[in-house]
Amino acid sequence: MGEVAVFAPGTASNIGPGFDCLGIAFTGLGDTVRASRAGQPGVRVAAVSLERIPTDPLRNTAALAAAAVLKRAGLEREAGLELRVEKGLPLAAGMGGSAASAVAGALAAHEVLKTRLTRIDLLVAAVEAEAVVSGRHADNAAPCLFGGAVIVAGLDPPEVTPVRVHESLGLVFVTPAYEVATAEARKVLPAEVPRADAVGQAARLALLVLGLERGDADLVKRAMWDHIAEPRRAPLYPGYPQARTAGLEAGALGVAVSGAGPTLVALALRETRKAVAAALVDGYAKAGVEARAHVAEVDTVGARVV
Helix, strand or coil: CCEEEEEEEEEEEECCCEEEEEEEEEEEEEEEEEEEEECCCEEEEEEECCCCCCCCCCCCHHHHHHHHHHHHCCCCCCCEEEEEEECCCCCCCCCCHHHHHHHHHHHHHHHHHCCCCCHHHHHHHHHHHHHHHHCCCCCCHHHHHHCCEEEEEEECCEEEEEECCCCCEEEEEEEECCCCCHHHHHHCCCCCCCHHHHHHHHHHHHHHHHHHHHCCHHHHHHHCCCCCHHHHHHHHCCCHHHHHHHHHHCCCCEEEECCCCCCEEEEEEHHHHHHHHHHHHHHHHHCCCCEEEEEECECCCCCEEC
């Protein structure tokens, strides 16, 4: 195959108590990477859709992931790739943008070169790439690659388990008009947490997984609280308290910061999503912050050739 285009969906991670281990792929937004063979070994970024995206292959997550695929396949000295990156996800928004580009780059390289790598190999390549810009974690890359919701129980080697999301549940994303870099959001996290907080967080994550699988609104409402990361990160998110309150009052089952933020993700019954979206945007407006909403479903397919 001389050329291929791969679409990788956006993802929400953490989702309340699931810090660095729970992620969900969602519909409607994502990144596309087009890859073609090149005459010289290595990976080159030929074009990007936004000037802010680096074309340096050592700083571009799609190129880094593609290079990792070449290395894992033993082709780094003989195969060359040219990439074109089309960003459909906002930058520094908490919607898995760096992971989507990395996953798309890894899968595109695999498809063009027809390697014998497994999906887990591709996940490792994507995680290695994303680690360069936003830390080493797979709760965005894993759902982006595999689709649906997943629990990541470990990285060495990767342990990825699918989580069923009941068909009655949908997603709402609201992104305020400011950015929060993942690296900055991770800097404020505590090095240690009290035992009571760790136990409580684990219990809430268990409730959330049950609530997602059963479509149990009460379980989701009780579970979507984070007492470890969000309290430390609160100063990074102007308008979040007001928006969260408005979303819950409009019927959201839970509202949390998606990934490192500032995007908020709400779990809601499918029929209430538009009302929840409007309320979240209005909550930000009352705090003096512009915001835009995206109503979505779970993307059950994950990254794919388009």
